[in-house]
Each structure stands twice: as structure tokens, then as C-alpha cells.
Amino acid sequence: xxxxxxxxxxxxxxxxxxxxxxxxxxxxxxxxxxxxxxxxxxxxxxxxxxxxxxxxxxxxxxxxxxxxxxxxxxxxxxxxxxxxxxxxxxxxxxxxxxxxxxxxxxxxxxxxxxxxxxxxxxxxxxxxxxxxxxxxxxxxxxxxxxxxxxxxxxxxxxxxxxxxxxxxxxxxxxxxxxxxxxxxxxxxxxxxxxxxxxxxxxxxxxxxxxxxxxxxxxxxxxxxxxxxxxxxxxxxxxxxxxxxxxxxxxxxxxxxxxxxxxxxxxxxxxxxxxxxxxxxxxxxxxxxxxxxxxxxxxxxxxxxxxxxxxxxxxxxxxxxxxxxxxxxxxxxxxxxxxxxxxxxxxxxxxxxxxxxxxxxxxxxxxxxxxxxxxxxxxxxxxxxxxxxxxxxxxxxxxxxxxxxxxxxxxxxxxxxxxxxxxxxxxxxxxxxxxxxxxxxxxxxxxxxxxxxxxxxxxxxxxxxxxxxxxxxxxxxxxxxxxxxxxxxxxxxxxxxxxxxxxxxxxxxxxxxxxxxxx
Amino acid sequence: xxxxxxxxxxxxxxxxxxxxxxxxxxxxxxxxxxxxxxxxxxxxxxxxxxxxxxxxxxxxxxxxxxxxxxxxxxxxxxxxxxxxxxxxxxxxxxxxxxxxxxxxxxxxxxxxxxxxxxxxxxxxxxxxxxxxxxxxxxxxxxxxxxxxxxxxxxxxxxxxxxxxxxxxxxxxxxxxxxxxxxxxxxxxxxxxxxxxxxxxxxxxxxxxxxxxxxxxxxxxxxxxxxxxxxxxxxxxxxxxxxxxxxxxxxxxxxxxxxxxxxxxxxxxxxxxxxxxxxxxxxxxxxxxxxxxxxxxxxxxxxxxxxxxxxxxxxxxxxxxxxxxxxxxxxxxxxxxxxxxxxxxxxxxxxxxxxxxxxxxxxxxxxxxxxxxxxxxxx
Numbered sequence: 001x002x003x004x005x006x007x008x009x010x011x012x013x014x015x016x017x018x019x020x021x022x023x024x025x026x027x028x029x030x031x032x033x034x035x036x037x038x039x040x041x042x043x044x045x046x047x048x049x050x051x052x053x054x055x056x057x058x059x060x061x062x063x064x065x066x067x068x069x070x071x072x073x074x075x076x077x078x079x080x081x082x083x084x085x086x087x088x089x090x091x092x093x094x095x096x097x098x099x100x101x102x103x104x105x106x107x108x109x110x111x112x113x114x115x116x117x118x119x120x121x122x123x124x125x126x127x128x129x130x131x132x133x134x135x136x137x138x139x140x141x142x143x144x145x146x147x148x149x150x151x152x153x154x155x156x157x158x159x160x161x162x163x164x165x166x167x168x169x170x171x172x173x174x175x176x177x178x179x180x181x182x183x184x185x186x187x188x189x190x191x192x193x194x195x196x197x198x199x200x201x202x203x204x205x206x207x208x209x210x211x212x213x214x215x216x217x218x219x220x221x222x223x224x225x226x227x228x229x230x231x232x233x234x235x236x237x238x239x240x241x242x243x244x245x246x247x248x249x250x251x252x253x254x255x256x257x258x259x260x261x262x263x264x265x266x267x268x269x270x271x272x273x274x275x276x277x278x279x280x281x282x283x284x285x286x287x288x289x290x291x292x293x294x295x296x297x298x299x300x301x302x303x304x305x306x307x308x309x310x311x312x313x314x315x316x317x318x319x320x321x322x323x324x325x326x327x328x329x330x331x332x333x334x335x336x337x338x339x340x341x342x343x344x345x346x347x348x349x350x351x352x353x354x355x356x357x358x359x360x361x362x363x364x365x366x367x368x369x370x371x372x373x374x375x376x377x378x379x380x381x382x383x384x385x386x387x388x389x390x391x392x393x394x395x396x397x398x399x400x401x402x403x404x405x406x407x408x409x410x411x412x413x414x415x416x417x418x419x420x421x422x423x424x425x426x427x428x429x430x431x432x433x434x435x436x437x438x439x440x441x442x443x444x445x446x447x448x449x450x451x452x453x454x455x456x457x458x459x460x461x462x463x464x465x466x467x468x469x470x471x472x473x474x475x476x477x478x479x480x481x482x483x484x485x486x487x488x489x490x491x492x493x494x495x496x497x498x499x500x501x502x503x504x505x506x507x508x509x510x511x512x513x514x515x516x517x518x
Numbered sequence: 519x520x521x522x523x524x525x526x527x528x529x530x531x532x533x534x535x536x537x538x539x540x541x542x543x544x545x546x547x548x549x550x551x552x553x554x555x556x557x558x559x560x561x562x563x564x565x566x567x568x569x570x571x572x573x574x575x576x577x578x579x580x581x582x583x584x585x586x587x588x589x590x591x592x593x594x595x596x597x598x599x600x601x602x603x604x605x606x607x608x609x610x611x612x613x614x615x616x617x618x619x620x621x622x623x624x625x626x627x628x629x630x631x632x633x634x635x636x637x638x639x640x641x642x643x644x645x646x647x648x649x650x651x652x653x654x655x656x657x658x659x660x661x662x663x664x665x666x667x668x669x670x671x672x673x674x675x676x677x678x679x680x681x682x683x684x685x686x687x688x689x690x691x692x693x694x695x696x697x698x699x700x701x702x703x704x705x706x707x708x709x710x711x712x713x714x715x716x717x718x719x720x721x722x723x724x725x726x727x728x729x730x731x732x733x734x735x736x737x738x739x740x741x742x743x744x745x746x747x748x749x750x751x752x753x754x755x756x757x758x759x760x761x762x763x764x765x766x767x768x769x770x771x772x773x774x775x776x777x778x779x780x781x782x783x784x785x786x787x788x789x790x791x792x793x794x795x796x797x798x799x800x801x802x803x804x805x806x807x808x809x810x811x812x813x814x815x816x817x818x819x820x821x822x823x824x825x826x827x828x829x830x831x832x833x834x835x836x837x838x839x840x841x842x843x844x845x846x847x848x849x850x851x852x853x854x855x856x857x858x859x860x861x862x863x864x865x866x867x868x869x870x871x872x873x874x875x876x877x878x879x880x881x882x883x884x885x886x887x888x889x890x891x892x893x894x895x896x
Contacts (some may be wrong), residue, residue, distance in 0.1 A: 347747050
């Protein structure tokens with residue numbers, strides 16, 4: 001351990017909610033100029049710990065030292081004053097405002113009766129150059145990319161004089177290229193003397209960005225060690241507390257007949273703009289087709305169009321020879337489509353109903369779950385108990401409200417319900433978003449088992465690792481159109497990353513070849 | 519479960535605070551609150567007739583409150599209960615007077631079904647407008663209250679045959695073939711206007727509870743009300759459920775109006791405004807906190823206050839209006855349940871903090887000891 005005083009020292013932090021200890025004696029030391037990763041599964045206690053550091057929660061016991069001084073962080077404004085800034089996963093920006101206006105919001109400088117945006121913009125420009133952020137202070141938020149919006153959030157904390165920056169899952173919304181840029185920015189910040197806490201459960205990023213990592217499991221800090229020379233496998237095993245396999249091994253696909261065929265599909269978004277256009281794709285029995293693309297390129301509308309949640313403007317969707325274009329969601333479900341929706345809280349479940357009721361959500365109207373319009377609660381509970389056991393859904397019983405369960409278990413419940421119906425086609429949109437490696441591993445195995453059983457699987461994901469790991473074939477979507485369809489074995493992240501930006505397959509391959517040659 | 523418990527404690531607090539505010543106002547204006555409340559209870563429970571009146575008062579409130587609860591479960595705010603009740607009232611009385619010779623075993627069921635159906639129709643219209651065009655059911659039901667009020671008065675004054683009216687403003691009394699009053703009940707309650715309606719209302723609590731919690735229809739109504747997107751995803755029709763839930767809601771209000779017509783008043787007369795049972799039913803439903811037994815208890819409390827309040831001026835000199843202040847305060851506190859929950863949380867937090875400081879003191883002692891050990895290790 002280094003001899004210098006740590007910038008942040010959290011000692012023996014305990015936070016109890018009733019009898020449940022979210023943090024159970026956690027110790028954390030962050031040095032100046034260090035990128036310190038905080039690694040842990042969902043629900044391990046990372047967020048609780050950071051909420052304590054930023055003054056949103058008070059610890060039950062334990063102490064916090066900033067630069068060796070014991071402090072009590074009893075409010076967010078206190079945390080601000082101590083130079084702690086947080087870059088949230090979900091940006092808090094006003095679209096119609098400029099970068100400068102967003103940054104000075106809440107601490108506006110006035111000149112007489114008017115805002116003094118000019119001097120603020122100058123300061124922001126200077127900060128942006130100092131840390132290599134490349135943000136135009138006068139650009140409107142709605143005109144800049146997600147990656148740039150994140151930099152605006154970083155600038156916000158720097159503008160307020162933060163020396164300690166906390167990043168909460170910063171790469172969740174970024175493309176591979178943007179992730180590389182962010183990592184460079186993190187290094188720049190550290191070089192200039194800022195201390196960084198990086199909350200993540202993505203192991204590659206920890207290895208690329210962090211100097212030191214603290215692993216948290218079940219509310220306890222397990223270990224702190226330098227990242228150099230540690231394998232992703234070792235990190236994952238430590239985080240989960242058992243051996244984890246990343247690459248779910250799967251045999252070569254044995255494909256059968258075409259199950260789903262989509263011809264020249266056009267679907268409009270809520271504003272009436274064509275979000276999916278001239279989209280054609282076929283998925284065969286026994287294969288997993290992955291749709292890769294940056295968020296907002298028509299994936300949501302595509303899935304909603306296939307599953308009957310949104311009207312299809314033109315084109316056809318055919319399932320096993322039967323046309324299901326613009327059929328009602330229930331007709332499509334009954335035709336043999338299982339749908340794991342992108343937004344499980346909005347579409348996938350009724351959070352204010354019980355787990356048992358949620359597991360019956362697609363079949364409640366059929367025997368044996370109901371008879372003559374009367375629900376058979378015994379049968380519902382029997383089904384729920386069976387699914388909970390089979391799919392390892394953990395909760396305090398089947399009568400708990402679905403909303404009180406952890407994200408991973410909610411998702412397992414949705415998957416249990418959708419895979420239990422013996423469907424010919426399973427559509428999984430963002431099946432593992434926000435979940436930790438343990439749960440991801442499990443869900444991937446389930447989807448692959450579905451494929452091995454001769455079912456067709458269509459996966460939409462923004463995570464290239466997931467796409468590469470699961471898919472037999474990969475269709476890259478950009479602006480609602482397929483840019484290219486590649487075999488998962490013949491491609492890599494760089495190529496997919498370029499395709500996702502709209503580059504054609506031949507251009508992408510040429511560009512990558514040039515890079516290698518150079 | 520905890521939500522259920524929460525709304526129970528909110529209701530209890532609200533009633534208590536309402537009564538306290540009533541007491542304070544009585545004190546301020548120089549009345550004795552104890553004798554005021556004693557007089558209230560005396561007038562509500564003093565005789566069998568008083569008890570009969572309380573039950574008569576409760577009957578439509580239970581039904582309109584059930585109606586409001588069903589709509590609310592589906593995610594709608596049915597303010598049109600008054601108009602829907604009126605539709606049932608006018609329709610049932612008109613029908614009963616038009617067929618004076620129909621035997622009771624045909625007349626009573628058909629009149630009940632007709633009144634319920636008219637209420638359901640009056641409510642299905644705003645439900646359909648909401649489902650089809652997204653028209654706010656709040657505005658539409660408010661406006662329909664006026665339409666139905668003046669339509670009812672107009673039918674009475676201009677459409678009904680002279681032969682079934684006592685005057686331009688009042689119909690004749692319905693015949694024995696249509697009356698819901700029962701001789702033994704009337705005798706037991708010394709001539710109060712209680713009727714078989716109270717049994718119908720109690721039965722409907724069970725029926726509505728069963729529909730909403732035990733049937734696929736209730737499952738769908740709850741699912742659509744809680745999360746329309748997830749319901750659509752699961753293949754339920756939000757449109758159909760909007761119409762069905764609103765129709766059930768209005769049907770219950772129509773039944774309330776029918777019982778007012780065939781059980782309580784036995785006639786229909788020109789209304790100066792929308793009947794109070796609609797709006798009082800909303801208050802009862804709010805106090806009942808969405809629970810079906812809660813509706814029964816809340817309807818009882820409201821009716822005791824209302825009937826008891828009528829006797830207060832006579833025996834204690836406290837003006838009748840005081841009861842309105844108490845009921846209004848109760849509703850205010852239910853509405854401000856957030857405030858009550860906040861107070862509960864504060865009290866809890868204070869308890870926890872006391873426990874925490876005690877624990878922290880203990881931990882500090884242990885903590886300093888381990889710290890020394892650590893330094894020694896380095």
C-alpha cells in the first residue's frame with residue numbers, strides 16, 4: 001500500500017435497511033490520480049456505498065475521511081462542497097439548452113439582469129481542452145451524440161470544482177468507439193490529478209481503464225488489488241464467488257426450416273417517422289440471429305412491429321408460413337412467439353402485481369389457470385412454484401410484488417414465463433441489460449438451450465459481446481435498415497462497430513485491413 | 519399487504535383528526551364537544567328507527583363507492599356516479615309506474631336490471647370515448663352529470679304521462695309490486711325507509727370483490743389499470759377493458775339510484791342538483807382505501823355522521839353544519855395521506871436514529887480497538 005494519504009477513505013461502512021445489511025463493513029481507499037474500479041454484482045452494495053459518499057444516504061456506522069480529515073457527508077450539497085462529483089448513468093440534461101446553459105444550471109453567473117454565459121463558456125472551453133473532451137460549449141444538447149452528452153456531464157462536475165469523480169456504469173450507453181474515447185478521457189483526468197471511482201460490472205473495461213480494483217460481494221469488500229496482470233476470469237470469479245464461464249460454448253448450429261421471415265418491413269415510430277424501412281430478414285429453426293446496432297436505430301420499432309405492439313406500415317411478417325403482420329399481440333403470442341421485451345418494467349411485467357400473477361400473465365385466461373372465467377389461484381401458484389424452481393428465480397416467495405425483486409430475478413421471471421410456452425420463435429430484446437455476469441451466463445445458457453432444441457431465436461442487443469457470444473448470424477442495423485449480415489465466426493467487434501455506424505461491409509473490411517497494414 | 523395496512527392506518531388517523539377538528543371548532547364557538555358528539559351518537563343509535571335510517575343512508579353509498587373503486591382500479595376517475603345513479607333512478611321509477619300490474623317477481627328483478635343497465639350505459643359512453651379517442655373521462659363524466667340531471671328533470675316534467683304523476687314536479691309512488699321495502703324491516707325499524715336494498719348492497723360487496731380478485735376479467739382490469747403497456751403486451755385489450763370497467767362502475771351507481779327510487783323515496787322528483795350519493799360515494803371509496811371491506815366501514819362512518827348530525831341541533835344546540843366540517847376534514851386528511859405517512863416516517867426515523875446512535879457508540883468503541891490493530895499490522 002502507498003504511504004501517501006488517500007483522497008478518500010471509507011472505513012468499516014455499514015448500512016442497514018431494517019435487518020438487511022446492504023453494506024456490511026466495507027473499506028475503500030482511493031489515492032489521488034488513481035482510477036479505482038468498484039466491481040460487484042447487481043445488489044452487491046456498490047450503489048449504496050456511492051450514495052453514502054455523495055450524501056444521499058447516511059451510514060449506520062463507519063467513517064469517511066477526505067484527504068485524511070474525518071467528515072460527515074450528510075447531504076448532497078455537502079458532498080459537492082467536498083469536491084465529489086457524480087456522472088450518472090442516466091444523463092440529467094435539458095435537450096433544448098446549450099452545453100453551457102446545462103452546465104451552469106443551478107449556479108448561474110449573472111451580469112446585471114442577464115446571464116453571463118460568455119465567461120462560463122470560456123471556462124468550459126478551457127476545461128474541455130485541458131482534459132481533451134472536445135465539446136463545443138455553444139452546441140445544443142439535442143444536436144450532439146450520446147458520447148458527447150456524457151462528456152457534458154463530466155464537464156458539469158469539473159466546472160463545479162470536483163476533484164473526485166464517480167462514474168456510474170458509464171459505458172452502458174456508448175458504442176465501442178465511444179468507449180475507447182471515454183477510457184482515454186478517464187486517463188487524462190487521472191493524469192491531471194483527479195481521482196476517479198468507476199462503478200461497473202464490465203470486466204474488460206476495468207482492465208483497460210482502472211489502476212486498482214475493489215471487489216464487493218454481498219455487501220462486503222472482498223479484496224483490493226492492482227489491476228495489472230489480473231485476468232477477466234479471475235475478476236469474475238472473485239465478483240460472483242464461484243467459477244464463471246463467459247463464453248457459453250455451443251455446438252455448430254443445426255438449422256432447419258425458416259421460422260420467421262420478414263419482408264420489406266416498414267414501421268413508424270411515435271412521431272410517425274419511418275424507424276424501420278425495407279427491412280428483410282429470415283430466422284431459421286435451430287439458429288440464433290443477433291441484431292447489432294446502436295440504441296435508437298429502429299430496434300425497438302422492429303420488435304414491436306413483429307410482436308403486434310406497433311402497427312406495421314408495409315411489408316410482411318410470416319411465422320411458419322402463417323402471416324402474422326398486424327395481428328393482435330395475443331394472436332401472435334398464440335401463433336408461437338415468445339417475447340422477452342426490451343423494457344421489462346414497462347412491458348415485461350406488472351410491477352405492482354405478485355410474482356405468481358406475473359408468471360401467469362400470458363396464460364391466465366386458459367385452462368388450467370382459469371376455468372369459466374374464474375382464476376384458479378392454486379394452479380397459478382403451482383405453475384409459479386414450478387417456474388421459480390426451474391429458472392432459479394430468487395425472491396421472498398411467489399406472493400411478493402414483482403417490483404420488489406432485483407432486476408436479475410425479474411428478468412429471470414420474464415424469461416421463465418416466455419420460454420415455458422414451447423414457442424417456435426423467441427424474441428429477446430436486451431435480455432441481459434443491467435444484469436451481472438452470473439445472471440448473464442445463466443440467461444445465455446437458456447437461450448442457447450432453446451436454439452439447441454430446434455427453436456428460432458432472435459436477439460437484439462447493444463452489447464457486442466453478447467451478440468458475438470450468442471449469435472450464429474449477426475445482422476447489423478443502422479437507421480432502420482440492415483447494413484450487413486455476417487457469420488458470427490467471421491467477424492469481430494471492430495468490424496461490427498464500423499458497420500453500426502452505417503459503413504457498408506466492404507468499406508468496413510477495407511478500412512480494417514488498411515489499419516492492420518499501417 | 520403493507521399497503522393495505524397503510525391505508526387502514528391512514529383512514530383511522532383521518533377519522534380521528536376529523537373528529538378532533540370538529541371538537542376544536544365546537545370549543546371555539548362555545549359548544550361542549552363532548553355533549554355534541556354524545557348527541558350525535560344518540561341520534562344515530564338512539565332508536566331502531568335511527569339505526570334504520572343509518573342503514574338506508576349507507577345503501578347507495580356502498581354501491582357508488584364500489585363503483586368508484588372499480589373504475590379507479592382500472593385507472594379511471596369516474597366523477598359521473600351522480601348522473602349514472604340518476605339514470606338508474608329515473609329509468610326504474612318510470613318503468614315501475616308504467617307497468618303497475620306486473621307481478622313483483624317479474625317487476626323487481628327487471629327493474630333492478632334496467633336501472634343497473636342504464637347506469638352502465640351512461641358510464642360506458644365516457645369509457646368508450648376514452649378508449650377510442652383518448653377523451654378524458656374526468657371531463658366527460660362531469661359534463662354527463664349535467665346532461666343526465668336535466669334530461670331526468672325534463673323526462674319527469676315533459677315526457678312522463680300525466681297519469682303517473684302527482685304534480686309537475688313529482689311522480690306518484692311506485693306500487694307494492696315494485697317497492698323494495700319489506701314490512702318486517704319497516705316494522706322492526708319503527709317506520710324508517712329501510713329496504714331490501716341494504717342486502718343487495720352487501721351482496722354486491724362480495725360480488726364485486728369476487729369479480730375483481732378471482733376472475734380473469736378482474737385480473738385484466740387490474741392489469742390494465744396498473745400498467746397498460748404490460749397489459750397490451752400480454753394480449754389484453756385496453757380498449758375493451760376501459761369500456762367494461764367503466765360500465766361495471768356505472769352499473770353499480772345505476773343500481774344505487776334504482777334502490778333510492780324503489781327502496782328509499784319510492785318516487786322521483788325534480789332534482790335541484792346532481793344527487794349527493796355520487797360525490798359522497800367517491801369520498802367513501804377514498805376513505806375505504808380501495809379495500810372492499812374498507813368501503814363498508816367507511817360508508818358506515820359517513821352514514822352515522824350524517825344521520826347523527828341531523829339530531830345534534832335538537833339535543834345539544836350544535837348546528838348541523840358541523841358534521842359537514844367533520845366529514846370534509848376526514849376527506850382532507852385522506853387526501854393528505856401523504857402528510858400522515860410523512861409524520862409516521864418521521865417518528866420511525868427518530869426511533870431509528872436513537873437506536874443508531876446507541877449502536878454507533880458501541881461500534882466506535884470496538885472500531886477504535888480494531889484500528890489500532892490494523893496500524894500495528896502495517
